[in-house]
Amino acid sequence: MNLKDVHSVYFVGIGGIGMSAIARYFLHSGLQVAGYDKTPSELTKTLAAEGAQVHYDDDVRQIPDACLDASTCLVVYTPAIPAEHTELTYFRQHGFTIQKRAQVLGLLTQSMRGLCVAGTHGKTTTSSMAAHLLHQSHVDCNAFLGGITKNYGTNYIFSTQSPFVVIEADEFDRSFHWLTPFASVITATDADHLDIYGTEEAYLESFRHYSSLIQSGGYLILHTGLAMKPDVQEGVTVFTYSQDTGDFHARNIRIGNGEICFDLVSPLGDITDITLGVPVLVNIENGIAAMALAQIAGATAEEIRRGMQSFKGVDRRFDIHLKTDEVVYVSDYAHHPEEIRQSLASLKQLYAGRRLKVIFQPHLYTRTRDFYRQFADALSLADDVTLTEIYPAREKPIPGVSSELIYDNLRPGVKREICRSEEVCDIVRRGGFDVLVTLGAGDIEKYADDITQILKNRT
Secondary structure, three states: OOOOOOOOOEEEEOOOHHHHHHHHHHHHHHOOOEOOOOOOOOHHHHHHHOOEEEEEEOOOHOOOOOHHOOOOOEEOOOOOOOOOOHHHHHHHHHHOOEEHHHHHHHHHHHHOEEEEEEEOOOHHHHHHHHHHHHOOOOOOOEEEEEOOOOOOOOOOOOOOOOOOOEEOOOOOOHHHHOOOOOEEEOOOOOOOOOOHHHOOOHHHHHHHHHHHHOOOOHHHEEEEOOOOOOOOOOOOOEEEOOOOOOEEEEEEEEEOOOOEEEEOOOOOOOEEEEEEOOOOOHHHHHHHHHHHHHHHHOOOOOOOOHHHHOOEEEEOOEEEEEOOOOOOEEEEEEOHHHHHHHHHHHHHHHOOOOEEEEEEEOOHHHHHHHHHHHHHHHOOOOEEEEEOOOOOOOOOOOOOOHHHHOOOOOOOOEEEEEEHHHHHHHHHHHOOOOOOEOOOOHHHHHHHHHHHHHHHHOO
């Protein structure tokens, strides 16, 4: 199906963060947009307010008439949807063009210059930061992001003028293999999604293949020290970056009074006196990668300096809900051991000497099975750890796999407990901490407002 022939688009799993960004693109383009999702959310409510028809029952009778013509309706689905889904089965049996989210993203971006961010962690913040740097500059951009940016309140940025599109390149299900980037950052290649890849070697090979998709004449910006070996086409320029070393790195880092400032050393031109809008240590490296993409796209030093200071962050990415002299509360999407380690290390440095409590909701049985020792080691940076039950997402339970695997491997001396997720607010009321962080990619975020109010009442 040629996209020019598409009159309507139906999304099976429209409420996903990546799916909803594409739905917004088609809404902006004037097409009829509809879809199914399992449960209502802020995203689905917002999409409905923007003109999408959304329902929550797996029921073919609720598919709008505009989406029942196989010759003009494109069906987009997420791999998280089970194969036996009734609506998806109907579309398959009736000759509809059905594509994964990543395939559609690849199609949409073939006519634009893709600035992509791949990697086990840091994708959402780095890509959102790059999108903000460009959108507020003379360059501008389109963007498909994996989180809701606080600057714009959306995961999609639209431009009629710019040839650039910023994309969060997701390695899950090898989705990023549909992309043909002009320039790409690879932030990290710590093994993940072993339910898909099987081995760390296969995971690294997937990133190697992704690097080969960068267009000739383009750029790869690779974090120093990664285990993967890139395989780029002739004519692709490879740069390296990190906080302290590489072609792009920071110099003269200043931390104090709640601020982080530094100078960027860059082969495309140094930039002095950069102030992070979200002053978290990991954002030094995220910012370096984002600024590299912005420089490649042509943003000026002053535009980049201004954009870095005005970047407000992304929902659920080191999201500071409350900060008083008595207590600090942060929520973070961190769901991989290395992400957790970075998040807790930042909190320990920012709030040295204060008692740190973590409430962690493990995400996926397979990830818990594969990395429970690493999770325990990272979580042991905190003084006090509470674990909820595992959030299953798309998975069925695995015998013998539970939060107790992490609990039993926490270091001696760490206070610990396991609770049901609905008990989280009661545990917060008990207190006993100065800094609280809730971690996980599941539904633990739904308690964030209640937790914030409990802590406000406490202070």
